[in-house]
Amino acid sequence: xxxxxxxxxxxxxxxxxxxxxxxxxxxxxxxxxxxxxxxxxxxxxxxxxxxxxxxxxxxxxxxxxxxxxxxxxxxxxxxxxxxxxxxxxxxxxxxxxxxxxxxxxxxxxxxxxxxxxxxxxxxxxxxxxxxxxxxxxxxxxxxxxxxxxxxxxxxxxxxxxxxxxxxxxxxxxxxxxxxxxxxxxxxxxxxxxxxxxxxxxxxxxxxxxxxxxxxxxxxxxxxxxxxxxxxxxxxxxxxxxxxxxxxxxxxxxxxxxxxxxxxxxxxxxxxxxxxxxxxxxxxxxxxxxxxxxxxxxxxxxxxxxxxxxxxxxxxxxxxxxxxxxxxxxxxxxxxxxxxxxxxxxxxxxxxxxxxxxxxxxxxxxxxxxxxxxx
Numbered sequence: 001x002x003x004x005x006x007x008x009x010x011x012x013x014x015x016x017x018x019x020x021x022x023x024x025x026x027x028x029x030x031x032x033x034x035x036x037x038x039x040x041x042x043x044x045x046x047x048x049x050x051x052x053x054x055x056x057x058x059x060x061x062x063x064x065x066x067x068x069x070x071x072x073x074x075x076x077x078x079x080x081x082x083x084x085x086x087x088x089x090x091x092x093x094x095x096x097x098x099x100x101x102x103x104x105x106x107x108x109x110x111x112x113x114x115x116x117x118x119x120x121x122x123x124x125x126x127x128x129x130x131x132x133x134x135x136x137x138x139x140x141x142x143x144x145x146x147x148x149x150x151x152x153x154x155x156x157x158x159x160x161x162x163x164x165x166x167x168x169x170x171x172x173x174x175x176x177x178x179x180x181x182x183x184x185x186x187x188x189x190x191x192x193x194x195x196x197x198x199x200x201x202x203x204x205x206x207x208x209x210x211x212x213x214x215x216x217x218x219x220x221x222x223x224x225x226x227x228x229x230x231x232x233x234x235x236x237x238x239x240x241x242x243x244x245x246x247x248x249x250x251x252x253x254x255x256x257x258x259x260x261x262x263x264x265x266x267x268x269x270x271x272x273x274x275x276x277x278x279x280x281x282x283x284x285x286x287x288x289x290x291x292x293x294x295x296x297x298x299x300x301x302x303x304x305x306x307x308x309x310x311x312x313x314x315x316x317x318x319x320x321x322x323x324x325x326x327x328x329x330x331x332x333x334x335x336x337x338x339x340x341x342x343x344x345x346x347x348x349x350x351x352x353x354x355x356x357x358x359x360x361x362x363x364x365x366x367x368x369x370x371x372x373x374x
Contacts, residue, residue, distance in 0.1 A: 050103035283320030
């Protein structure tokens, strides 16, 4: 079994599938073209899902072909999204509205280029301005240690879960990146972790601390052999039935331990990502190094990862991560952000980094109602 976790089941597109110029056929071709151009399964599935909403809305109004769609029709759809209320009475967030409209713009741009429509009716759609929210509070170092004590180490599942939490805390990798980790992606001798085809289909090599590695070794020695089924596909963290952990299962696992700890903060896998970044910032790490750890591609100081070796990242990680060693080395090695930026520049960069983390959190943890219901 592959360890890759699909983002969602492909959405059914309303319409006549035998109509070569209808929405089901052309949305299918659009998604195939995206896949052929290297877009991830997650991105293709998300675009298809967003377009299924449009096709259903149009079908209710007697419009079944992209060629029948006009700019006023799409403006009406945009207004409808704004006024729509979910089953709990809440409106769609501006971010959710934007995601639906981004898919519409991309589809009609493709349809015009392929001559399926005479002109692009979505060319002048303006996306709503997304609200900027304050980042949720990260765990303190003491709170993180408290959460880490919650797994039952007398059970195989508890040892596995402790290893999972330690890896999330040490590396700050995304939930989907952790679910896809292979046993061979962790180099115990070099103390590095390889993220294969992370967000944006980019690989990155990042440091992992000695404590997290110790828990992974214990899991590999004591637990994984009990869980694995043959043929072994090499996925690192396994469920009780020997398959890779589903994303929702990872969320329940991580959030359950946060709640059990009594820490007055909410969150799951992404909370550890936010915590790693925040505590390293507080330890004095240069923001560029944290961006490299997180795999952020386009922030104001970016294109840094190509310039940062994994050895430099290891030095910063060891110097600034609370669960690592040798914290006093930071100032001696000259890797602190202090003195390299003025206070205003650093505050602006920190704000941008935390805003990007919050945006990731919103995208990853939208409620099922926000993702699926009308």
